[in-house]
Amino acid sequence: MERLVLLVGLVHVLLVSTMEVNCANILFSGLFGEGSHFLSQVPIARSLAQKGHNITLFISEEFSHRAENPAYAGFHFETFSIPGHPGLIRRTTENTARVAFGKTTSVIQNLELLPDNLFMTKEACRAVLSDTSLMDRLKEIDMIVFDVTWPCGIYMKSYLLRHMNASSIRVAVTSPMSPLQYVHEIAGSPFNPSYQPTLAVGFSASMSFGQRLGNAINWALIHFLGKHYVFDCFSDFKEEFDLDSDLAMSSSFYYKYIDLYLMNIDFAVEFPFPLMPNIIAVGGLTSGPAKPLSEDLEKFMQSSGEDGVVLFSLGTSVSTFASTRSDLMEMFFDAFSRIPQKVIMQLKGPHDYKVPPNVKTLPWIPQNDLLGHSKTRVFMYQGGNNGFQEALYHGVPLVVIPFQSDQPDVAARVVSRGLGVKLNKKLLSADLIHQKLSEVIQNSSYSTTAKRLSAIFRDRPMRPADRAAFWIEHVLKHGGEYMQSPAHELSFIQYHLIDVVLFIIAIIVVIFYLLYRICKCCKSCCFNKSKVAKSKVH
Numbered sequence: 317m318e319r320l321v322l323l324v325g326l327v328h329v330l331l332v333s334t335m336e337v338n339c340a341n342i343l344f345s346g347l348f349g350e351g352s353h354f355l356s357q358v359p360i361a362r363s364l365a366q367k368g369h370n371i372t373l374f375i376s377e378e379f380s381h382r383a384e385n386p387a388y389a390g391f392h393f394e395t396f397s398i399p400g401h402p403g404l405i406r407r408t409t410e411n412t413a414r415v416a417f418g419k420t421t422s423v424i425q426n427l428e429l430l431p432d433n434l435f436m437t438k439e440a441c442r443a444v445l446s447d448t449s450l451m452d453r454l455k456e457i458d459m460i461v462f463d464v465t466w467p468c469g470i471y472m473k474s475y476l477l478r479h480m481n482a483s484s485i486r487v488a489v490t491s492p493m494s495p496l497q498y499v500h501e502i503a504g505s506p507f508n509p510s511y512q513p514t515l516a517v518g519f520s521a522s523m524s525f526g527q528r529l530g531n532a533i534n535w536a537l538i539h540f541l542g543k544h545y546v547f548d549c550f551s552d553f554k555e556e557f558d559l560d561s562d563l564a565m566s567s568s569f570y571y572k573y574i575d576l577y578l579m580n581i582d583f584a585v586e587f588p589f590p591l592m593p594n595i596i597a598v599g600g601l602t603s604g605p606a607k608p609l610s611e612d613l614e615k616f617m618q619s620s621g622e623d624g625v626v627l628f629s630l631g632t633s634v635s636t637f638a639s640t641r642s643d644l645m646e647m648f649f650d651a652f653s654r655i656p657q658k659v660i661m662q663l664k665g666p667h668d669y670k671v672p673p674n675v676k677t678l679p680w681i682p683q684n685d686l687l688g689h690s691k692t693r694v695f696m697y698q699g700g701n702n703g704f705q706e707a708l709y710h711g712v713p714l715v716v717i718p719f720q721s722d723q724p725d726v727a728a729r730v731v732s733r734g735l736g737v738k739l740n741k742k743l744l745s746a747d748l749i750h751q752k753l754s755e756v757i758q759n760s761s762y763s764t765t766a767k768r769l770s771a772i773f774r775d776r777p778m779r780p781a782d783r784a785a786f787w788i789e790h791v792l793k794h795g796g797e798y799m800q801s802p803a804h805e806l807s808f809i810q811y812h813l814i815d816v817v818l819f820i821i822a823i824i825v826v827i828f829y830l831l832y833r834i835c836k837c838c839k840s841c842c843f844n845k846s847k848v849a850k851s852k853v854h
């Protein structure tokens with residue numbers, strides 16, 4: 317009898333679980349296949365593949381080496397090329413690294429890079445929409461997950477629905493960076509520049525008057541640029557490819573095409589702010605338990621003894637500076653030769669520098685695994701969001717040298733939460749590097765804070781990638797319309813209650829006017845009466 321109950325139970329579980337796995341075709345478009353925008357999508361794709369979904373990674377042929385990489389076995393790949401512009405994406409990315417060491421601020425750099433970036437994203441999207449055989453292969457797609465910096469997924473959805481008889485397609489957006497104002501704007505979620513720092517300003521949540529002024533100006537600038545350039549630069553595709561007429565009107569119509577927003581942030585370190593229900597915080601996508609190191613690396617780590625190891629990387633694109641900036645290289649090596657710690661440094665490309673004996677250079681480093689190693693004392697790096705969360709996961713304090721994009725914003729979070737210190741790239745010197753590194757290594761408050769925030773960061777019911785996968789399955793089943801912000805239905809005047817405020821002011825004015833008239837009337841009546849009374853006496 318018991319066995320029968322058990323068997324019935326088992327059959328029930330099997331049935332339910334097979335019913336649950338409604339295998340969907342999901343396309344991931346992680347900004348062409350390179351860098352943090354791609355890498356932070358992969359764990360979500362992996363989690364969905366484990367649940368039985370059919371995952372296709374959509375990348376540029378410039379990065380088609382991914383398809384041969386055994387780490388991505390189990391995924392399908394679709395590649396596109398941009399006819400007439402071979403190597404465009406690599407060239408544009410290298411530009412980003414070129415200006416990184418320039419004297420200009422992050423806000424100005426973003427503006428400088430904007431035209432080239434827009435040209436690249438637009439040509440890439442045009443190439444995708446023009447490739448009818450590619451579009452035909454994609455017509456069975458149930459869901460598109462695209463990176464926020466390349467909104468082509470929206471135009472692909474429109475194309476597939478209109479021209480390829482595709483049935484419903486769900487769409488999710490991933491954002492690998494610090495909170496982006498235009499994601500909030502598209503999602504109709506409030507963004508208040510009085511306490512939410514905007515992209516690249518590097519402020520914390522408590523701003524001085526001057527900072528709030530700067531933040532408000534940057535907020536208006538991003539609002540204007542986002543509306544009129546970044547998104548609407550694609551609007552002529554509507555004519556070119558006969559897409560939905562809504563698309564050409566304004567980026568604020570994007571919300572109709574998007575079911576879900578996945579933000580790579582976590583409130584363990586993020587300044588608190590409100591979110592619409594369709595924006596899910598999934599910070600920490602690339603972080604996780606460390607895997608064992610190679611024998612060679614493990615030996616180097618152990619050789620550091622009690623002093624431990626400093627990990628130094630400037631990220632995928634900036635690590636190429638060895639060939640162009642020998643002055644900086646000498647500076648870093650000088651500072652490293654003065655500390656008792658060993659140093660592991662990411663350095664790309666061939667070089668013939670005299671490397672100090674305590675330094676090991678590698679073209680690629682297993683960053684998360686090294687951060688999880690017990691000998692790692694501090695992580696010095698450029699301030700990328702993924703690296704921030706990996707260090708946070710493992711409770712490693714930070715020295716941040718922000719260069720561009722949202723890196724000053726990450727640095728602001730690190731400093732304001734007491735996780736480490738910031739180094740100004742314009743003031744870099746061997747002495748300063750040595751001083752800041754020593755401070756973070758010797759003062760235990762940084763590593764104590766890092767351990768405390770790490771415990772908060774890890775204390776969540778699901779892994780970030782599984783949380784993202786759960787929500788993707790949720791909107792595949794139910795759609796995301798029910799979570800859409802009502803703010804989109806309102807005009808600017810209605811949203812800010814300007815009509816209501818004006819109405820109330822008008823009422824108050826009328827009341828005061830009436831009171832004034834009544835008083836005046838009373839006064840003149842009394843005055844007249846007393847006059848009359850006086851004249852009677854005489």
Ligand SMILES: *[C@@H]1O[C@H](CO)[C@@H](O)[C@H](O)[C@H]1NC(C)=O
Pocket residue numbers: 341370371372392393
């Ligand atoms: C999975 O996706 C690939 C590539 O997009 C497609 O060729 C294949 O038919 C899909 N498999 C299923 C079972 O739908």
Ligand SMILES: *[C@@H]1O[C@H](CO)[C@@H](O)[C@H](O)[C@H]1NC(C)=O
Pocket residue numbers: 479480481
């Ligand atoms: C879409 O459906 C229409 C009508 O059923 C058909 O004529 C057309 O060939 C289909 N197009 C594609 C690309 O399958």
Ligand SMILES: *[C@@H]1O[C@H](CO)[C@@H](O)[C@H](O)[C@H]1NC(C)=O
Pocket residue numbers: 734759760761762
């Ligand atoms: C250690 O750092 C903290 C936070 O910056 C600071 O408040 C404290 O005074 C420092 N302690 C020493 C001994 O320098």
